[in-house]
Amino acid sequence: MQIHDTTKALAGQNDFASQALFKLTQDQTLIQLQFTDATSAQADALRTRLRQFDGTVTRKGTTVSGLLAYEATKQLSDNWLTWFPGEQEADKQLTNVLASYELGWQANDFRFELREKPMIYAIMNITPDSFYDGGRYQTKEAVSAHIAEMVEAGADLIEVNGQTTRPGYTEVTPEVEIERTIPYIKQIKLLYPDMAVGIDTYKLPVMKAAIDAGVDVINDVNSFMDDPEKLPYLAKQRVGLLTMLNGRGNDFTNLSEEMHTFFEDNIKAITDAGVAFDRIALDQGIGYSKLPDSKQDFVMMRNVDQFNDLNRPMMVAVSRKGFYKQLLGLEKDDRLPMTLITETEMMLKGGRIIRVHDVEETRQMITFLDEIEKGYWLA
Numbered sequence: 001m002q003i004h005d006t007t008k009a010l011a012g013q014n015d016f017a018s019q020a021l022f023k024l025t026q027d028q029t030l031i032q033l034q035f036t037d038a039t040s041a042q043a044d045a046l047r048t049r050l051r052q053f054d055g056t057v058t059r060k061g062t063t064v065s066g067l068l069a070y071e072a073t074k075q076l077s078d079n080w081l082t083w084f085p086g087e088q089e090a091d092k093q094l095t096n097v098l099a100s101y102e103l104g105w106q107a108n109d110f111r112f113e114l115r116e117k118p119m120i121y122a123i124m125n126i127t128p129d130s131f132y133d134g135g136r137y138q139t140k141e142a143v144s145a146h147i148a149e150m151v152e153a154g155a156d157l158i159e160v161n162g163q164t165t166r167p168g169y170t171e172v173t174p175e176v177e178i179e180r181t182i183p184y185i186k187q188i189k190l191l192y193p194d195m196a197v198g199i200d201t202y203k204l205p206v207m208k209a210a211i212d213a214g215v216d217v218i219n220d221v222n223s224f225m226d227d228p229e230k231l232p233y234l235a236k237q238r239v240g241l242l243t244m245l246n247g248r249g250n251d252f253t254n255l256s257e258e259m260h261t262f263f264e265d266n267i268k269a270i271t272d273a274g275v276a277f278d279r280i281a282l283d284q285g286i287g288y289s290k291l292p293d294s295k296q297d298f299v300m301m302r303n304v305d306q307f308n309d310l311n312r313p314m315m316v317a318v319s320r321k322g323f324y325k326q327l328l329g330l331e332k333d334d335r336l337p338m339t340l341i342t343e344t345e346m347m348l349k350g351g352r353i354i355r356v357h358d359v360e361e362t363r364q365m366i367t368f369l370d371e372i373e374k375g376y377w378l379a
Contacts, residue, residue, distance in 0.1 A: 001035060001036070001037055001038045001042060001084070001087050001089075001090045002035070002036045002037050002089075002090065002093065003033060003034070003035055003090050003093040003094050003097065004033070004034045004036065004093075005031060005032070005033060005097045005100070006032045006033070006034045006065075007022070007025050007030070007031055007032045010022035010025065010032065021067075025067075026308055026309040027305040027306065027308055027309075027349075027350075028069070028305065028308075029069070029070045029101065029115075029308060029350070030067055030068065030069060030070075031067070031068050031069075031070060031073045031097065031101065032065070032066070032067050033065070033066050033067075033068065033073070033097070034063065034064075034065050035063065035064040035065070035066075035090075036062070036063050037062060038062045038063070038064060039062065040062065042062075042084060043059055043061075043062055043063075043064050045083065045084070046059075046064045046066075047059055047064055049076065049079075049083060049378075050064070050066040050068065050076075052376060052377065052378055053066075053068050053069070053072035053075070053076065053376050054069075054072070054376070055067055055068040055069075055072060070098075070101060070115065070116075071116070071373050071374060071376075072376060073094075073097070073098060074098060074116070075374070075376055075378070076094065077091070077094045077095060077098055079378065080094055101115060102115055103115040103311065103312075103313055103352065104278050105240055105278065105279070105280075105281050105313050105353075106238075106240060106276065106278045106279050107157075107196060107216040107217045107238075107239055107279070108196075108216045108238045108239060108240070109238075110157075110196045110216055110240075112156065112196075112313075114313045114352040114353070115352075116370075117366065117370055118316075118347055118351065118352045118353065118354050118366055119156040119157065119352065119353055119354065120154060120155050120156045120157075120354055120356060120359055120362050120363060120366070121155075121156065121157050121159060121198070121315070121353050121354060121355040121356065122150045122155035122156075122157065122158045122159065122356060122357075122359050123159055123161065123319070123355060123356065123357050124143070124146065124147060124150070124158050124159060124160050124161065124184070125161045125164070126143060126160060126161065126162055126180045126181060126184060127161060127162060127163060127164050127180070143184055144187070147184070147187070147188060147191075147192075149359075150359045151192055151195060153359035153360040153363060154359060154360070154363040155195070155359045156196065157195070157196040157197065157198055157216070157217060158188055158195060158196075158197055158198070159197070159198035159199065159200055159217070159219060159355070160181045160184050160185055160188070160197065160198070160199050160200075160215075161181070161199070161200040161201075162176070162177035162178070162179075162180035162181040162199075162201070162206070163176075163177050163180075163200075163201070165200075165202075165221050165288075166287075167287075174203045174205040174206050174209075177201060177203060177206045178205070178206055181199055181201075181206070181210065182209055182210065182213050185197050185199065185210055185213040185214060185215050186213050186214070189213070189214040196216045196217065197214065197215050197216050197217070198215060198216060198217035198218070198219055198240075198242070199215050199217070199218060199219065200219040200221070201218070201219070201220070202220050202221050202222045202226065204227050204229055204230055204233065207220075207230070207233075207234070208233070211237055211239060215239060216239055216240060217239060217240040217241070217242055218234070218239050218240070218241055218242065219242040219244070219283070220241070220242070220243060220244065221244045221246050221285070221288065222244075222246055223243045223244055223245065223246065223266050224241060224243055224266075224269075224270060225266065225269065231269070231270060231273035231274075231275065232273060232274075234273075234275060235273050235274030235275050236274075238279075239279070240279050240280075240281065241270065241275060241279055241280050241281070242281045242282075242283055242315060242353075243266055243267075243270065243280060243281070243282060243283065244282075244283035244284075244285045244288070244315075245259060245262050245263065245266075245283070245284055245285040245288075246285055246288050247285050247288050247289050247290055247296065248288050248289070248290050249290065250290060251290065252296070255296060255299050255300075255303070256299070256303045256306045259284065259300075259303075259306075259307070260306060260307060260310075263282055263307060263310055263312075264310070267280060267310065267312065277312075280312055281312060281313040281314070281315060281353055282307065282310070282312050282313065282314050282315065283314070283315040284300045284304070284307075284314065284315070284317075285300070286300050286301065286317055286318055286321070287317070287318075287321050287322070287323075294322075294323035294326050294327070297321075297323055298323070301318065301342060301345065301346055302349075304316075304346050304349040304350050304351050305349040305350050307350070308350045313352040313353050314350060314351050314352060314353065315351070315352075315354075315355055316343050316346045316347060316351035316352075316353065316354045316355065317355040318339060318342045318343060318346070319339050319343075319355060319356045319357050319358070320332055320335040320336070320339055320357055321335075324338050324339070336358055336361060339356075340361060340362070340365050343356075343362065343365065344365060344369060347366070347369065348369070354366070
């Protein structure tokens with residue numbers, strides 16, 4: 001038996017049905033497979049198995065075609081040789097198909113494989129004026145205790161922040177930001193060497209100090225484009241880059257299309273500078289809209305799947321933000337349930353990096369949703 005991934009071939013067909021199906025496969029990470037040279041018995045078994053995965057299935061003679069979700073394809077691969085013993089070559093082909101859909105993010109020696117399960121990107125604000133927890137962690141003891149809590153709760157990465165970029169923020173000097181953040185980056189690396197560490201900064205001197213201290217990810221609200229010295233320097237490093245669309249200076253007309261164009265151009269600029277493609281992750285910039293009514297933020301919460309075709313992990317950054325008060329009247333400490341609901345919606349559409357204040361509850365949400373997504377009955 002032979003297995004072929006025919007998904008991308010849809011892009012070259014000009015009829016509406018093929019174009020619509022290709023768009024759907026991109027948005028939902030669906031895989032169109034064609035199984036050829038099957039025996040009649042194998043074709044019957046294939047049709048039965050693919051239907052167990054709730055797939056769309058057709059059969060023409062000894063050729064079976066199926067449209068499956070990524071998780072279904074993975075479980076088909078996991079069970080292949082049990083269901084079709086002796087079909088080692090087809091097993092290799094199916095393994096290669098899955099490998100082509102990997103979504104890895106490289107950050108120094110850390111590699112986060114995010115196609116199957118999102119990562120928890122925990123926030124550690126060491127600032128007096130962050131929108132949610134500003135001023136809460138101002139002593140070494142308080143910061144250290146909170147870091148330990150996040151590690152114990154299951155964070156995959158802890159981001160240390162020394163300056164807020166909330167609306168109307170007051171800029172601090174690089175020296176102040178370095179003083180606030182670098183000691184804690186070093187502390188996390190010393191006490192938790194297996195924990196990845198990030199920093200949220202748009203200042204090149206702070207980036208350099210953080211990299212010297214061992215940071216693994218740089219999160220830049222200015223998409224690494226505001227200082228011509230940034231990318232040549234970062235191209236020589238190994239850190240992961242989280243690049244954000246900052247909409248505060250933009251007047252959008254077709255939001256999804258213009259955002260997509262921005263990310264295409266931004267990714268090209270970063271890779272042209274010498275940064276490896278798999279070091280890049282994306283952030284839509286929710287909360288950075290030019291408009292004060294959060295209407296663009298709600299569009300961004302909905303349109304996450306419009307960027308899945310870029311094959312870069314997308315951040316979900318909606319933890320306890322102000323739109324929960326604008327729409328629902330919720331105070332900061334009452335926003336966790338709606339935060340989890342919003343994160344769930346965005347995660348199911350392709351969000352892979354969940355930036356949160358509440359690690360334990362987010363871990364529970366991801367674990368439960370992961371179990372649901374794996375829920376195929378293969379009796």
